[in-house]
Amino acid sequence: MAKVKSLKEPTAKMSKSDPNPITRIDLMDSVQDIQLKLRKATTDNISREITYDPENRLGLANLIDIHSAIKGTKVEDVVSEIRSQGLSKKEYKEHLAEVINNVVQPINTEMQRLLSNRDYLQAVLKTGAERASEIAEMTMKEARQLVGLS
Numbered sequence: 001m002a003k004v005k006s007l008k009e010p011t012a013k014m015s016k017s018d019p020n021p022i023t024r025i026d027l028m029d030s031v032q033d034i035q036l037k038l039r040k041a042t043t044d045n046i047s048r049e050i051t052y053d054p055e056n057r058l059g060l061a062n063l064i065d066i067h068s069a070i071k072g073t074k075v076e077d078v079v080s081e082i083r084s085q086g087l088s089k090k091e092y093k094e095h096l097a098e099v100i101n102n103v104v105q106p107i108n109t110e111m112q113r114l115l116s117n118r119d120y121l122q123a124v125l126k127t128g129a130e131r132a133s134e135i136a137e138m139t140m141k142e143a144r145q146l147v148g149l150s
Helices: 031-039 058-071 075-085 089-116 118-146
Strands: none
Touching: 031 089, 058 075, 058 089, 075 089, 089 118
């Protein structure tokens, strides 16, 4: 699978550290945020036809790669689907936003639910800290034995 590239600069990888949030899809993005980001995603003016050409049509190829990865299908199948529906680039971006939202929004909803439950989060953190402490103690015990300190 190809690396996912920035929505605005398809020569660079998509990164959460990019200061411009419009360059990436975040799991906490709303439906409208994802639609906007894809509407503004870089494509090209080479042709109205949707084709997969990662050398000459970087932006469009990136969107197709994202679509392929999210659906778990081959790039050729994505292009065939788009062509069979006769989608323009604008319509394709709208379709892709829907595909991405179908995957991201259930995750977003669950994250919101978990983040709103502070008691649950505190319990998870406490359990994790206790487990990490147990593992660290075992590791330190082994290390002390190996260097002859116990």
